[in-house]
Amino acid sequence: MRTTIPVGPYHPLIEEPELFRVVVEGERVVDIDWRTSYMHRGIEKIAESKTYDQVVFLVERICGICSTSHPIAFCNAVEDLVGVEIPERARYIRSIVAELERIHSHLLWLGLAGHYIGYHTVWMWSWKYRELVCDLFEKISGNRQSYAMIKPGGVRQDIKASEYGGIVKAMDELEPKMNMLIGAILDDPVMLARLKGVGKLSREDAVKRCTVGPVARSAGVDIDVRRDYPYAAYDAVEWNVITQTDGDVLAMAVVRLLEILEAVKIVRQCVDGIPEGPILEEIPEVPPGEGIGVEEAPRGECFHYVRSDGTNCPYRLKVRAPTYSNLPSFRSRFIGERVADIMIILASIDPCYCCTNRAVRMEDGKPLRMLDEKNLLDLSWERTKELERSFPQRSRSWLEI
Amino acid sequence: MKSVDPVKSLQERFPDAVADVELRSDSRVYASIVPGKVRDISRFLFTDMEARLIILTGLETRAGMEILYHFSFDQLGKILTLRTVVPMPEPRIDSIATVIDGAEYIEREIADLFGVEFIGHPNPARFILADDWPEGEYPYRKENKGRYPYRTEEEQEEVRKRIRNKGTK
Numbered sequence: 001m002r003t004t005i006p007v008g009p010y011h012p013l014i015e016e017p018e019l020f021r022v023v024v025e026g027e028r029v030v031d032i033d034w035r036t037s038y039m040h041r042g043i044e045k046i047a048e049s050k051t052y053d054q055v056v057f058l059v060e061r062i063c064g065i066c067s068t069s070h071p072i073a074f075c076n077a078v079e080d081l082v083g084v085e086i087p088e089r090a091r092y093i094r095s096i097v098a099e100l101e102r103i104h105s106h107l108l109w110l111g112l113a114g115h116y117i118g119y120h121t122v123w124m125w126s127w128k129y130r131e132l133v134c135d136l137f138e139k140i141s142g143n144r145q146s147y148a149m150i151k152p153g154g155v156r157q158d159i160k161a162s163e164y165g166g167i168v169k170a171m172d173e174l175e176p177k178m179n180m181l182i183g184a185i186l187d188d189p190v191m192l193a194r195l196k197g198v199g200k201l202s203r204e205d206a207v208k209r210c211t212v213g214p215v216a217r218s219a220g221v222d223i224d225v226r227r228d229y230p231y232a233a234y235d236a237v238e239w240n241v242i243t244q245t246d247g248d249v250l251a252m253a254v255v256r257l258l259e260i261l262e263a264v265k266i267v268r269q270c271v272d273g274i275p276e277g278p279i280l281e282e283i284p285e286v287p288p289g290e291g292i293g294v295e296e297a298p299r300g301e302c303f304h305y306v307r308s309d310g311t312n313c314p315y316r317l318k319v320r321a322p323t324y325s326n327l328p329s330f331r332s333r334f335i336g337e338r339v340a341d342i343m344i345i346l347a348s349i350d351p352c353y354c355c356t357n358r359a360v361r362m363e364d365g366k367p368l369r370m371l372d373e374k375n376l377l378d379l380s381w382e383r384t385k386e387l388e389r390s391f392p393q394r395s396r397s398w399l400e401i
Numbered sequence: 402m403k404s405v406d407p408v409k410s411l412q413e414r415f416p417d418a419v420a421d422v423e424l425r426s427d428s429r430v431y432a433s434i435v436p437g438k439v440r441d442i443s444r445f446l447f448t449d450m451e452a453r454l455i456i457l458t459g460l461e462t463r464a465g466m467e468i469l470y471h472f473s474f475d476q477l478g479k480i481l482t483l484r485t486v487v488p489m490p491e492p493r494i495d496s497i498a499t500v501i502d503g504a505e506y507i508e509r510e511i512a513d514l515f516g517v518e519f520i521g522h523p524n525p526a527r528f529i530l531a532d533d534w535p536e537g538e539y540p541y542r543k544e545n546k547g548r549y550p551y552r553t554e555e556e557q558e559e560v561r562k563r564i565r566n567k568g569t570k
Contacts, residue, residue: 036528042540208503210504229480287560294480310560
């Protein structure tokens with residue numbers, strides 16, 4: 001019997017309301033439809049009446065988690081339009097800020113993923129280590145989120161030489177903890193059983209749906225804006241693009257976990273090699289023309305297009321956030337999966353997360369029972385416990401800390 | 402990886418439909434195309450040249466509704482932007498969602514916000530606007546709180562000249 005489960009669209013805790021209509025037969029998902037923009041803020045339209053300097057603050061507020069990705073993408077676009085080269089020191093500072101942000105964004109995701117499958121230790125640990133990075137941001141920029149570090153032509157504030165030590169110390173503290181966390185997760189048989197093969201995205205589907213970022217990379221599509229369209233200081237440091245081939249939830253987790261280690265590597269090298277000099281190339285006026293800026297946000301490629309007709313405000317700003325490209329991949333990933341896996345598959349692309357507060361289970365068009373976030377979580381946790389029972393020999397020591 | 406230059410192959414394949422090819426920098430290429438050929442060109446770029454569709458941009462200017470198709474050649478590090486201009490006030494263009502799945506939602510978004518009709522779209526339902534939003538009102542068009550019409554080419558040239566004389570940078 002076919003049953004429709006609407007997931008969303010309102011959620012009091014998380015910022016974005018979205019609606020997923022999941023059609024199930026028994027326990028298996030057979031179709032899914034997606035509806036968004038319950039909170040469309042018209043940022044592209046607002047940008048047309050703000051000056052270029054103000055737009056940076058506006059786009060910084062598109063996303064609270066990757067709050068430096070949009071300003072960098074926008075500034076890349078403006079710099080492409082004007083044809084200006086930013087100072088070397090500003091490049092390194094941009095890289096440091098962007099990579100620290102990647103670390104805290106991926107850790108935030110890891111914590112949520114742990115919560116969704118009922119591994120609260122993972123949740124607590126990863127959010128604890130994320131604090132290291134947030135505190136570091138507070139020292140560097142004055143803010144834990146929305147750092148306001150980026151400006152067209154360079155950066156707004158410098159990182160002082162006296163702050164280098166703090167950054168290196170935080171990285172030294174973070175790296176062994178990350179290795180421990182990665183080892184613990186990848187050695188855990190229940191975790192593997194719970195995540196492996198779930199929500200599989202094939203390489204063909206990843207290409208067909210034009211996915212980006214960790215979602216594409218986990219399915220074997222070797223793309224990364226940092227390497228393909230070098231900006232900031234990424235061409236001056238050594239790092240690797242992480243790819244996997246399976247495209248399931250586990251592969252997406254592995255990509256993000258290993259990217260944390262790469263980010264630590266990049267931050268260390270940037271602090272080591274940062275040159276002295278000016279941090280800003282002034283842009284007094286923006287000529288008529290058009291520019292494109294791309295940036296690898298933690299969730300994937302962030303795209304900005306700016307058209308100017310010679311005034312001090314953009315004539316048109318187009319923003320494409322990575323989740324916009326990644327969400328439609330649900331279409332191919334949900335079919336055939338269990339209802340208990342909805343939460344983790346939804347979470348696996350790290351959407352600027354949405355709304356599972358209220359869901360009504362309909363049977364033959366009649367409401368049967370309400371499924372709220374708690375019910376979906378219970379289903380998800382129940383499945384993890386079920387798997388745990390089938391691995392009696394497993395040591396539970398690290399879970400019970 | 403394709404070793405051939407995608408822009409050159411595009412020009413060879415569609416000599417009559419591609420014009421004004423402009424290499425602004427190593428990684429940014431712009432070209433104008435005939436709106437009627439957009440589906441064929443998109444299929445060629447996506448299937449034969451293995452390009453990735455980044456997004457579409459809708460943009461209202463004096464000439465009409467500009468719809469920009471941003472393609473990325475990730476291995477080559479080139480972003481190709483195809484420019485089409487369709488006449489206002491009832492802009493219509495072929496949908497490319499039938500050849501590229503990734504274009505499905507952005508075409509619905511542009512249809513909602515700019516009132517562009519995408520001919521042959523597999524599911525032209527509302528995506529951004531609420532279901533009770535009045536018909537025929539397109540919030541992103543310049544008539545809605547637009548600050549001013551797009552400056553003319555001459556006015557823009559004036560600005561360019563002024564900036565050059567001042568010696569920016």
